[in-house]
Amino acid sequence: MYLWRIKLLKEDIEEDKLTRKDYRTYGIAFFLLYGILFLSAIVQIYMVWNMSMMIVQVLVASGGIYYAYYLNGASKGQNFREKLFSVGWVFLLRSVFFMSIGMLNLFVMTNLFGVEELFNAKSSIIVGLLFEMLLYWRIAKHIESLKSS
Numbered sequence: 001m002y003l004w005r006i007k008l009l010k011e012d013i014e015e016d017k018l019t020r021k022d023y024r025t026y027g028i029a030f031f032l033l034y035g036i037l038f039l040s041a042i043v044q045i046y047m048v049w050n051m052s053m054m055i056v057q058v059l060v061a062s063g064g065i066y067y068a069y070y071l072n073g074a075s076k077g078q079n080f081r082e083k084l085f086s087v088g089w090v091f092l093l094r095s096v097f098f099m100s101i102g103m104l105n106l107f108v109m110t111n112l113f114g115v116e117e118l119f120n121a122k123s124s125i126i127v128g129l130l131f132e133m134l135l136y137w138r139i140a141k142h143i144e145s146l147k148s149s
Helices: 006-014 020-048 051-071 080-112 121-145
Strands: none
Touching: 006 080, 006 121, 020 051, 020 080, 020 121, 051 080, 051 121, 080 121
């Protein structure tokens, strides 16, 4: 199971080296991490903002998954779920890592320069949604590159 190296994962997918058990493992790991992140985002948005922002969160997630489905060839595409779960798993791990570093950096910089009011829950939710859009775009592009497999 790959945790970071998307190139090696894609090579294994293209060479059909992953078994159903491997895909199932990726699927379970993806759903667990994605579920935790999605639910925590929804709870945070609900507590800080309002219902319309929760709808935006759901639309971003739905739109991102549909975009990946579309780039996979839509109904003519093959193995979409397997590609989404395996590629998505690697990119979720990467995004959690980079998002954590980015938010920590934002927190430190705003405190260092005395502009703490810029680092609040609403601004971090907006940054998180933008980062999520970037995540889905990268997942979709990698799935598109695997379209023939």
